[in-house]
Amino acid sequence: MSCKYSILITSKNRLTDLIFTLNKINYLIERTDVECLLYDDASTDGTYNYVKENFPKIILLRNENSLGLIHNRNVLLNNCSGEYAISLDDDAHFESENVLEIIENHFKTNSKCGVIACRIFWGLKLPNTSILNEEIIRTKAFVGCGHIWNIKAWREIANYPEWFVFYGEEEFAAFQLFKKAWEIQYVPQILVHHRVDIKSRKQKSDYQIRLRRSLRSGWYLYFLFYPWNQIPKRFSYTLWIQIKKKVLKGDVKATFAILQALGDVIIHFPKLMKISNRLNKSEFDSFNKFEETKIYWNP
Incomplete structure (x- = not known):
């Protein structure tokens, strides 16, 4: 029906x-x-x-x-x-x-x-x-x-x-x-x-696996859709931010999550290349003119 x-x-x-x-x-x-x-x-x-x-x-x-x-x-x-x-x-x-x-x-x-x-x-x-x-x-x-x-x-x-x-x-x-x-x-x-x-999520037992999956999904998307010339600087920047804000501050769970996420990218790299649907420069420029995703509403 x-x-x-x-x-x-x-x-x-x-x-x-x-x-x-x-x-x-x-x-x-x-x-x-x-x-x-x-x-x-x-x-x-x-x-x-x-x-x-x-x-x-x-x-x-x-x-x-x-x-x-x-x-x-x-x-x-x-x-x-x-x-x-x-x-x-x-x-x-x-x-x-x-x-x-x-x-x-x-x-x-x-x-x-x-x-x-x-x-x-x-x-x-x-x-x-x-x-x-x-x-x-x-x-x-x-x-x-x-x-x-x-x-x-x-x-x-x-x-x-x-x-x-x-x-x-x-x-x-x-x-x-x-x-x-x-x-x-x-x-x-x-x-x-x-x-x-x-705020309580960081203290929960799944903090490490959530961070791992969040990081790797962002990196997957780079290799699936971004123009090649955009990937190195964006990948490097996000990795450095994680190191700076978590690894260097002694967050052991985050450190393992980052290493695991990097491993996931390596393992899935052939698949990422096979199903990529990359934006060209014009498409990428147009896409980046849109507003960022509205995730949290703060009244």
């Missing part, structure tokens, strides 16, 4: 966060023009059964063994039936009213918009004000925790690269969209509350 809007969520062992999100967006899920697809990535906390019993309208998918966020997002995007695919993290929800109407109106009046990038607040507690003082602009990329695809645009580009594992897949898609003349547009009228404590 086709519908206008598809809400896509992937989750793993975060049932408490997921329940909060689903309760927040249930008024959308219950609409007749909305389908919600939820991918349970081999959770062991009862996610699948809870959702099946308490949210019967949600279309459930499940991996018996974890296949990862990027794999799941590819499957969801390739199997949803909506014209517009709304991607939310399991710890993120909308705070704006009339979200679906804003989405439809924007895509209909901006025919080259391939992805809507939402205004996102990162933090456990939403600020008292949500005053809007920003305008719609074209940006280089978008943030995974809250964005909306024009499904026509998704079908014109390559799937997210599952071997990135985590981080960088949105930028990968952004370059592909640019090559196909689709735009990414930041629409601040759509506010997403991403309920995470950024």
